[in-house]
Amino acid sequence: MTTSTALLLADLTGVAVFAASGASAAVAKRLDLFGVVFVGFVAALGGGIFRDLVIDEVPPLAFADWRYAATAAVTAAAVFWLHPQLAKLRTTVLVLDAAGLALFTVTGTLKALDAHVPAVGACVIGMLTAIGGGLGRDLLTAEIPVVLRREIYAVAALIGAVLVVVLHWLGRADTLGLTGAAVLVFLIRLVSLRRRWSAPIATLRPPRTGTPG
Amino acid sequence: MTTSTALLLADLTGVAVFAASGASAAVAKRLDLFGVVFVGFVAALGGGIFRDLVIDEVPPLAFADWRYAATAAVTAAAVFWLHPQLAKLRTTVLVLDAAGLALFTVTGTLKALDAHVPAVGACVIGMLTAIGGGLGRDLLTAEIPVVLRREIYAVAALIGAVLVVVLHWLGRADTLGLTGAAVLVFLIRLVSLRRRWSAPIATLRPPRTGTPG
Amino acid sequence: MTTSTALLLADLTGVAVFAASGASAAVAKRLDLFGVVFVGFVAALGGGIFRDLVIDEVPPLAFADWRYAATAAVTAAAVFWLHPQLAKLRTTVLVLDAAGLALFTVTGTLKALDAHVPAVGACVIGMLTAIGGGLGRDLLTAEIPVVLRREIYAVAALIGAVLVVVLHWLGRADTLGLTGAAVLVFLIRLVSLRRRWSAPIATLRPPRTGTPG
Numbered sequence: 001m002t003t004s005t006a007l008l009l010a011d012l013t014g015v016a017v018f019a020a021s022g023a024s025a026a027v028a029k030r031l032d033l034f035g036v037v038f039v040g041f042v043a044a045l046g047g048g049i050f051r052d053l054v055i056d057e058v059p060p061l062a063f064a065d066w067r068y069a070a071t072a073a074v075t076a077a078a079v080f081w082l083h084p085q086l087a088k089l090r091t092t093v094l095v096l097d098a099a100g101l102a103l104f105t106v107t108g109t110l111k112a113l114d115a116h117v118p119a120v121g122a123c124v125i126g127m128l129t130a131i132g133g134g135l136g137r138d139l140l141t142a143e144i145p146v147v148l149r150r151e152i153y154a155v156a157a158l159i160g161a162v163l164v165v166v167l168h169w170l171g172r173a174d175t176l177g178l179t180g181a182a183v184l185v186f187l188i189r190l191v192s193l194r195r196r197w198s199a200p201i202a203t204l205r206p207p208r209t210g211t212p213g
Numbered sequence: 214m215t216t217s218t219a220l221l222l223a224d225l226t227g228v229a230v231f232a233a234s235g236a237s238a239a240v241a242k243r244l245d246l247f248g249v250v251f252v253g254f255v256a257a258l259g260g261g262i263f264r265d266l267v268i269d270e271v272p273p274l275a276f277a278d279w280r281y282a283a284t285a286a287v288t289a290a291a292v293f294w295l296h297p298q299l300a301k302l303r304t305t306v307l308v309l310d311a312a313g314l315a316l317f318t319v320t321g322t323l324k325a326l327d328a329h330v331p332a333v334g335a336c337v338i339g340m341l342t343a344i345g346g347g348l349g350r351d352l353l354t355a356e357i358p359v360v361l362r363r364e365i366y367a368v369a370a371l372i373g374a375v376l377v378v379v380l381h382w383l384g385r386a387d388t389l390g391l392t393g394a395a396v397l398v399f400l401i402r403l404v405s406l407r408r409r410w411s412a413p414i415a416t417l418r419p420p421r422t423g424t425p426g
Numbered sequence: 427m428t429t430s431t432a433l434l435l436a437d438l439t440g441v442a443v444f445a446a447s448g449a450s451a452a453v454a455k456r457l458d459l460f461g462v463v464f465v466g467f468v469a470a471l472g473g474g475i476f477r478d479l480v481i482d483e484v485p486p487l488a489f490a491d492w493r494y495a496a497t498a499a500v501t502a503a504a505v506f507w508l509h510p511q512l513a514k515l516r517t518t519v520l521v522l523d524a525a526g527l528a529l530f531t532v533t534g535t536l537k538a539l540d541a542h543v544p545a546v547g548a549c550v551i552g553m554l555t556a557i558g559g560g561l562g563r564d565l566l567t568a569e570i571p572v573v574l575r576r577e578i579y580a581v582a583a584l585i586g587a588v589l590v591v592v593l594h595w596l597g598r599a600d601t602l603g604l605t606g607a608a609v610l611v612f613l614i615r616l617v618s619l620r621r622r623w624s625a626p627i628a629t630l631r632p633p634r635t636g637t638p639g
Contacts, residue, residue, distance in 0.1 A: 053479055053484075054475070054479070054484060054485055054486060054489060055484065055485055056482075056484040056485070112485075112489075115485070117485045117489055117490065118489075118490060118491075118492060119492070120489075120492035120495050120496065121485060121488070121489030121490055121491075121492065121495065122489075124467075124488075124489060124495055125485075125489055135566075139565060139566075142568065143568070144455065144457075144566070144567060144568045145461075145566060147461075147464075148452070148457045148458070148460070148461030148464055148465065148566065154460050154464065155460050200458060200459050201456055201457070201458050201459075
């Protein structure tokens with residue numbers, strides 16, 4: 001009871017945070033009110049819809065429980081009206097976004113394990129739950145997804161997902177363990193933001209003189 | 214019998230209209246014959262495929278009933294060959310597109326309700342059924358989806374979806390009521406085109422003088 | 427036993443080849459190591475995930491069998507480190523890609539038929555299995571999908587899918603027949619590359635003098 005209420009609150013917090021990130025991107029692209037709400041909806045719920053389709057939990061939670069859609073829509077609309085103020089809150093938004101990433105990683109991986117997805121698949125699904133909304137947001141606003149280009153973001157989610165799978169395998173996927181996994185993702189993300197860590201980029205050799213066929 | 218035939222005809226009309234809109238966009242982007250047919254297919258059937266995945270009606274109707282794929286492919290190929298003539302029919306296409314929007318909204322919302330999706334989710338699914346194909350078309354042709362930027366389009370679908378849910382709740386989702394909902398979506402769309410109504414866009418403040426960190 | 431091992435090997439070969447194509451595109455777009463692996467994963471497994479969702483085989487094989495994700499990830503990471511060498515192997519990559527197209531067409535169509543999808547739908551699903559990963563790769567790297575623009579690619583897959591359906595209907599979908607279908611797709615693709623065959627593009631009339639409303 002308390003646990004499920006806590007999980008719901010954690011989930012809805014993640015939804016609100018990601019809706020805000022999607023709505024901000026849409027405002028910057030000059031989308032209209034509907035577009036802002038829609039991109040917010042996709043950013044907040046896209047990852048979870050994909051997760052639920054893949055583990056055959058239909059209709060996905062985003063459609064089955066009105067509180068998810070309502071949280072996303074209200075948050076995105078609020079960003080539409082308030083965005084000049086939000087710009088000043090950039091650091092706050094980044095911190096909340098890291099929290100959303102952490103929460104979605106843990107709940108996504110857990111749900112996949114509960115649906116009897118094997119370990120490797122559950123890790124990938126957990127990570128995709130966490131980054132899927134951001135991917136959708138960037139596709140809709142015609143950007144190469146940020147998650148593929150910069151910083152430690154998806155990698156933090158992947159590490160958290162692996163940890164959840166290990167905890168589950170050890171029979172330690174209790175509140176304490178899962179909270180620990182979420183905190184780990186959160187910290188990895190924040191520290192990498194702070195220190196500007198990023199994954200390596202391949203070196204492109206300069207073109208040779210003289211052209212091959 | 215007659216009802217189901219009427220529904221099928223309505224559905225296939227919507228498929229043809231959206232296939233034509235997708236094919237036109239693909240011709241403008243200089244895609245080849247296959248690309249034109251493919252974008253037409255996605256524009257016509259993408260929304261319905263998403264709807265069927267979400268309500269667990271698999272395989273989706275687009276794959277289970279050959280008349281859907283055939284209608285989309287033949288229409289798109291026809292646009293490929295006839296597009297200079299179609300350009301002159303721009304108004305006709307816009308009117309037919311509004312009709313497709315209306316039809317897909319009503320059938321999408323109804324199918325979601327029949328699959329026991331709760332009210333809010335059914336509204337969102339109905340709207341996504343109607344606008345999903347257009348989203349896919351714009352993603353494939355590397356555009357920010359038009360539906361997110363301009364005019365009253367998705368909003369008309371959303372209003373229609375809410376009306377279908379209310380009619381269903383009142384036990385009045387009969388031919389008369391559903392036709393009324395479709396006509397309403399159709400008229401909202403046409404009037405907003407005519408009057409150039411559009412959803413509000415957020416005001417972006419000019420950048421301040423002096424740069425913060 | 428031998429057949430299913432052969433099928434698995436064929437499938438994993440296709441996965442590796444498509445992962446390499448996705449990773450190469452990602453390297454060219456300057457994505458980081460994670461981005462390269464992720465685009466490789468989508469290119470290799472995206473078509474199959476779509477196929478499995480549509481025929482209700484959940485969780486999709488890409489998540490249910492770790493060898494698929496592992497093959498895709500290892501191959502993509504290898505491309506990240508080795509890509510300057512791979513550039514010299516361009517012809518080899520194109521040949522392997524044609525082989526992947528052939529393999530995925532045959533296995534995708536067969537799986538759809540086994541899931542009782544009717545003939546036309548099975549052809550479309552088979553083709554989408556083969557080209558879906560490439561579509562995802564191009565969407566993630568913000569390109570208009572190559573498959574929609576150039577050359578005989580999807581058409582080769584479609585021809586192969588139709589042949590598999592016909593063989594299945596004749597009761598001749600045995601190893602010999604299926605191998606023949608795969609070889610046919612492979613050859614059509616290679617010959618069209620060699621001869622620079624392509625599907626027709628619509629002629630755009632020059633704009634008229636004088637502007638209509």
